[in-house]
Amino acid sequence: MKNIPLPILIALAAFIIAMGVFVVTTDAVAYAGTHAETCNNCHVMHPMYENYYHAAHQRAAECADCHLPHENLVAYWFEKGRQGAHDVYVFTTGTTPELIRANEHSQEIIQHNCIRCHEETVESIVMGPQAFDRNCWDCHRDVAHGERGMSTSSFQDSTTYPVK
Amino acid sequence: FMKNNPPAERAFEPLVEIAAMEPDSSKWGVNFPNQWNSFQKTETNNIDTTYAGSSKFSWLERDPRQKILFAGYSFSKEYNDDRGHMNALEDVRAIKRLNLNDEDPKHTPATCYSCKSSNNPSLWDEMGMETYDAMTFNEMTPNIEYSIGCANCHEADTMRLIVTNPALENALKAQGKDWTTFTRQEMRTVVCANCHVEYYFAGPDNYLTFPWENGTRIDQIIEYYNELGFKDWEYPETGTPALKAQHPEYEFFTAGSTHYNAGVSCSDCHMPYVSDGAAKYSSHDVHSPLINPEQSCGQCHTDVEYVIRRVNLIQDQVAETKIATEDAIIDAINAIKIAAANPDADAALLDQARQLHREAQFMWDFLSAENSTGFHNPEYALKICADATNLARQAQMLAAQSVNDMSLLATDTYYAPAPTP
Amino acid sequence: FMKNNPPAERAFEPLVEIAAMEPDSSKWGVNFPNQWNSFQKTETNNIDTTYAGSSKFSWLERDPRQKILFAGYSFSKEYNDDRGHMNALEDVRAIKRLNLNDEDPKHTPATCYSCKSSNNPSLWDEMGMETYDAMTFNEMTPNIEYSIGCANCHEADTMRLIVTNPALENALKAQGKDWTTFTRQEMRTVVCANCHVEYYFAGPDNYLTFPWENGTRIDQIIEYYNELGFKDWEYPETGTPALKAQHPEYEFFTAGSTHYNAGVSCSDCHMPYVSDGAAKYSSHDVHSPLINPEQSCGQCHTDVEYVIRRVNLIQDQVAETKIATEDAIIDAINAIKIAAANPDADAALLDQARQLHREAQFMWDFLSAENSTGFHNPEYALKICADATNLARQAQMLAAQSVNDMSLLATDTYYAPAPTP
Numbered sequence A: 001m002k003n004i005p006l007p008i009l010i011a012l013a014a015f016i017i018a019m020g021v022f023v024v025t026t027d028a029v030a031y032a033g034t035h036a037e038t039c040n041n042c043h044v045m046h047p048m049y050e051n052y053y054h055a056a057h058q059r060a061a062e063c064a065d066c067h068l069p070h071e072n073l074v075a076y077w078f079e080k081g082r083q084g085a086h087d088v089y090v091f092t093t094g095t096t097p098e099l100i101r102a103n104e105h106s107q108e109i110i111q112h113n114c115i116r117c118h119e120e121t122v123e124s125i126v127m128g129p130q131a132f133d134r135n136c137w138d139c140h141r142d143v144a145h146g147e148r149g150m151s152t153s154s155f156q157d158s159t160t161y162p163v164k
Numbered sequence B, C: 001f002m003k004n005n006p007p008a009e010r011a012f013e014p015l016v017e018i019a020a021m022e023p024d025s026s027k028w029g030v031n032f033p034n035q036w037n038s039f040q041k042t043e044t045n046n047i048d049t050t051y052a053g054s055s056k057f058s059w060l061e062r063d064p065r066q067k068i069l070f071a072g073y074s075f076s077k078e079y080n081d082d083r084g085h086m087n088a089l090e091d092v093r094a095i096k097r098l099n100l101n102d103e104d105p106k107h108t109p110a111t112c113y114s115c116k117s118s119n120n121p122s123l124w125d126e127m128g129m130e131t132y133d134a135m136t137f138n139e140m141t142p143n144i145e146y147s148i149g150c151a152n153c154h155e156a157d158t159m160r161l162i163v164t165n166p167a168l169e170n171a172l173k174a175q176g177k178d179w180t181t182f183t184r185q186e187m188r189t190v191v192c193a194n195c196h197v198e199y200y201f202a203g204p205d206n207y208l209t210f211p212w213e214n215g216t217r218i219d220q221i222i223e224y225y226n227e228l229g230f231k232d233w234e235y236p237e238t239g240t241p242a243l244k245a246q247h248p249e250y251e252f253f254t255a256g257s258t259h260y261n262a263g264v265s266c267s268d269c270h271m272p273y274v275s276d277g278a279a280k281y282s283s284h285d286v287h288s289p290l291i292n293p294e295q296s297c298g299q300c301h302t303d304v305e306y307v308i309r310r311v312n313l314i315q316d317q318v319a320e321t322k323i324a325t326e327d328a329i330i331d332a333i334n335a336i337k338i339a340a341a342n343p344d345a346d347a348a349l350l351d352q353a354r355q356l357h358r359e360a361q362f363m364w365d366f367l368s369a370e371n372s373t374g375f376h377n378p379e380y381a382l383k384i385c386a387d388a389t390n391l392a393r394q395a396q397m398l399a400a401q402s403v404n405d406m407s408l409l410a411t412d413t414y415y416a417p418a419p420t421p
């Protein structure tokens, strides 16, 4: 301790305090977790949260169960960091697209997760020499995020004005 | 804290108080800058799509058959595609269809302002629609200052959607319906029916009326006009008591279209929610959804490219079939003209021919004047084409029979004109 | 298990070995009891829906216009609604359309077995389709033991879906397509095209052929038959070189229907997944999806009631418009008959009338023989009605012109028969 110059000590302490405050006020640790409510912190995720909440999987799965790879911990944490950094970057730079859509990479992850949980059910239909070339949600259009149009319904209950 | 307040108090905090039926939208805009800003964009929008869009292109030039189909009626003078709501006043005042000679018994009445201005709700409130409609267009002009605005759709103190046009209120009543019991989602369609509907002027005092007493389906509307013996004009040389259909988007869309039956409203497609940073609001920049399909369709259809390709296919199919129907009607018109010029024509057969011409043309127009090139209800559009073509051909056959002249059966006379009478 | 095994090894562990093209489905059923059990249900299914279903009701009785429309052709003798796959053999052998007199040059050829039996793949493999088709129905009968079965759709060792009918292989090749490159989802539609397609017998040896060289849309098929100068029969008294359309479900569905364009396959609706305990499998009990809409439509459309109401509306609209088209064609037929009986008729005009009658009737039949009452492609169905009605009326007018006889313009002659020649 003695060898460390005081200004640096102060700076270090300040940094630690600042980080602490940052972590406490922004609840950064939560982002390492899997609570659906955490994703919902970002208001742009609100429609997805809202209609996930009303869909079939709310009792069964959290966002990360579908949206992050689960074959091993490395893949899981790498993808979590990568996606998180991407989302935060897009969000803070204000370049959030009007229409958020899962990209192909995400779709692949999701598909693997459907099969991971439902392996027994789909065993006989995905087998065979030809690849099972469609996404589960081509048919199960509502199981993950509820009925179509629900993404906007949360806004239709606008609080801007009362209804007589 | 939101959750603890009773709903009534969850309302907006108005910056300024808006008088009931305030015609000046910019005053409302102080409280609702997003809605007002987007609304103003309707004035300068100029983007066209394949079949529609926001420029003022001429239908008579784009499809010269329509010059023939509206011959003798004001629509053959000028008929343009519609533009944004902020242009309504400018456009109605500039159109060559007006007859501003008040001495002429056929002068344009004040009724033509009914769907063009936010001054109307307060004017109707003050003088009543009967008095309003009995005035001439010229007489009304000084009272009309603003184009369409907030007061045409909203109640000032609550901002809820309301029926502002007494003609709509009457038409709903005639069907035993009370709009104050409608749900919010229903109002998101009905509010457009203040204007986007087929109408006619009843009686000598031009009382604005929607022909819905028997219902809003095409056969019910034709039945209504037939019972009434109403005609918009007499088609020149054929003597047909012709009807003009005007923008029946509401009737067309609600006639069992897939979207209407699924609970989708006009506003879902034409006024999608858009975001301003954090806040979402309804875009008041009302125009073709094909200009911003991600917002308009994307909230419900994940594959936006797919639905756009689909719209193209539907519209191409309808446009092609519609032209075939027009050609058939023109063949009928040319035949009836020759028959009508013949003093020896069988009057009963000729009248039957005219009646079928009247119905075929109204059916075609119902589809044509509906501005989505069939998309609002594709199957209805094509069924109407099938029925109208069948009637037009039968009209032509009756005309030929009435004068016993085979040359009247010539087809494609639009391309190779038949000998004139 | 998915990730670690190479695809080929992910396959099932067969209990018994199945020979290539094994015609006996019960042998395959040892390995796949769920599929085999559900497949057997197609034999006893008897449930009807509003417009279709699995009973053997007569079309000629349900819509007697068809007796007139098919007059002079075998279809006017007996024409029933289709039933489940296990009945195909019984039904083809019992139908009054057969001509089992091998001395008659118009005897029924073996080709009529092409789509009715699981014996075919191995027979085609042994003797080639040319030899097969050159035989008579009677000659082939001893070789045919089983109705449709696993071998018509699956490759025995891999269970993948394959094209088994050489006519389909040829037709795809003529379009420059190679089915072995198709994806699994594509095969879930193409496998039905082994049979659910329009076909004709080419040449004196009745070679089974699909008329797809120009494409599979209705105008392209008509063009193909016109170029070939092909006719199925000559319509009696009118002399029209008439065409019969047969079950073009594949061509109809793939002509830009909303479901096809969205990537939905025949199997998605007609062979939905059903579950047996934990595992799910494709139901091989193929029939109208309206019998079990929860399974057939319910995964994609959560509001099953809505889509069912929608099917009803689509089918009602199509059925009504289709009848109007039939009436127009019958008017044309009655007019052409009278004209054709007249030795002074203008031959050129009369031939034009016949050509339009031929096309109108084939268009109508294309829609009518397609078994979904328009649902597979509602807009296409209605556009076809509009076009066919237009042509039928023009045929009628030409017939009247050819003999200069106004009485031939009588309409609704189906209801009030026109005077016979």
Ligand SMILES: [Ca+2]
Residues within 6 Å of the ligand: B052, B053, B054, B055, B081, B082, B083
């Ligand atoms: Ca426009």
Ligand SMILES: [Ca+2]
Residues within 6 Å of the ligand: C052, C053, C054, C055, C081, C082, C083
């Ligand atoms: Ca059937």
